Amino acid sequence: RAKLAGRNQYAVYESAWNETGSVHLRTESLLQEALRKDQFVLHFQPLFRLDDQTLIGAEVLLRLWIGDDAPLPPATFIPIAESSGQIVEIGEWVLRRVCRQIHVWDAQGFPPIPLSINVSAIELSRADLTPRLSHILDQSHIPVARIHIEITETAIAHNEDQALANINALRAAGFEVWIDDFGTGYSSLKSIKNFPISGLKLDREFVKDLAHSPAAEAITGSILSMARQLGYPVVGEGIEEAAQLQFLQQHGCHAGQGFHLGRPVSPETFQDCYFR
Numbered sequence: 051r052a053k054l055a056g057r058n059q060y061a062v063y064e065s066a067w068n069e070t071g072s073v074h075l076r077t078e079s080l081l082q083e084a085l086r087k088d089q090f091v092l093h094f095q096p097l098f099r100l101d102d103q104t105l106i107g108a109e110v111l112l113r114l115w116i117g118d119d120a121p122l123p124p125a126t127f128i129p130i131a132e133s134s135g136q137i138v139e140i141g142e143w144v145l146r147r148v149c150r151q152i153h154v155w156d157a158q159g160f161p162p163i164p165l166s167i168n169v170s171a172i173e174l175s176r177a178d179l180t181p182r183l184s185h186i187l188d189q190s191h192i193p194v195a196r197i198h199i200e201i202t203e204t205a206i207a208h209n210e211d212q213a214l215a216n217i218n219a220l221r222a223a224g225f226e227v228w229i230d231d232f233g234t235g236y237s238s239l240k241s242i243k244n245f246p247i248s249g250l251k252l253d254r255e256f257v258k259d260l261a262h263s264p265a266a267e268a269i270t271g272s273i274l275s276m277a278r279q280l281g282y283p284v285v286g287e288g289i290e291e292a293a294q295l296q297f298l299q300q301h302g303c304h305a306g307q308g309f310h311l312g313r314p315v316s317p318e319t320f321q322d323c324y325f326r
């Protein structure tokens with residue numbers, strides 16, 4: 051019965067996705083239901099320092115279990131949650147669940163790595179972002195150093211003045227703020243010139259062509275050298291091959307993330323694989 055219901059919901063979700071008119075109403079209610087029924091889950095992808103392969107953190111990536119086969123990736127539901135505004139509530143749910151996970155891991159004596167959460171353009175354009183996040187940390191008794199924030203250049207461009215105010219407030223509250231997907235968004239260079247950020251995550255668009263394309267190597271090498279001169283650490287994203295890892299290592303990239311180093315996995319798998 052439950053299985054059938056699951057399949058059914060998935061079918062509704064898929065058909066809703068294809069017709070424009072009623073997409074919002076139907077999927078919004080699915081997202082509401084997902085929050086109520088606890089159908090969201092967090093996956094964690096490890097971040098490693100490149101010089102010695104030490105685990106230095108993990109990125110939190112949201113999944114939605116509606117059917118029973120495989121979880122839906124964020125690309126299928128985050129855009130809807132953004133346009134409906136539900137991303138604000140979902141973002142709060144993510145942070146609360148991350149805090150709970152930190153307590154579980156701390157209780158087992160695992161290393162206190164920071165966890166990086168993704169904050170969307172909608173959240174970044176609201177004036178109450180920092181107090182909302184800080185409140186959840188206070189309630190959960192989690193120190194701010196345990197949470198890193200990832201925002202994209204495009205999210206900054208969505209409402210630059212509010213983004214600047216929010217980044218200032220986040221930094222003042224003690225959060226690290228990283229630029230995600232660096233180099234592919236809107237006005238990359240401006241985002242690092244004018245905003246008080248903690249570091250850059252180099253988009254996999256550049257990483258994927260390393261060792262195949264001299265242009266990708268020249269651009270990546272220049273970004274790494276610029277970041278070094280500005281004092282920003284860089285995380286290379288989407289490392290899928292040893293040759294890409296080697297290029298990044300040789301060009302002073304500080305840390306890396308990607309399928310070659312570790313895929314996003316459930317918290318149980320994460321602790322079995324990476325906390326040993």
Ligand code: C2E
Nearest residue numbers: 111112123124144168169170288289290307308309310314
């Ligand atoms: P992102 O923040 O840039 O996250 C990295 C994405 O790259 C993840 O996709 C991850 O699974 C994928 N990835 C990591 N290593 C590799 C690799 O070696 N090769 C390839 N091909 N992909 C790799 P995912 O989990 O599908 O998430 C997609 C995007 O959804 C994220 O991009 C982020 O923008 C957004 N997202 C995920 N979770 C949340 C969340 O809790 N809140 C918000 N607002 N957005 C989220």
Ligand code: MG
Nearest residue numbers: 109168200230
């Ligand atoms: Mg991210």
Ligand code: MG
Nearest residue numbers: 230231251287
């Ligand atoms: Mg990214």
Ligand code: MG
Nearest residue numbers: 230231253254
């Ligand atoms: Mg991305």
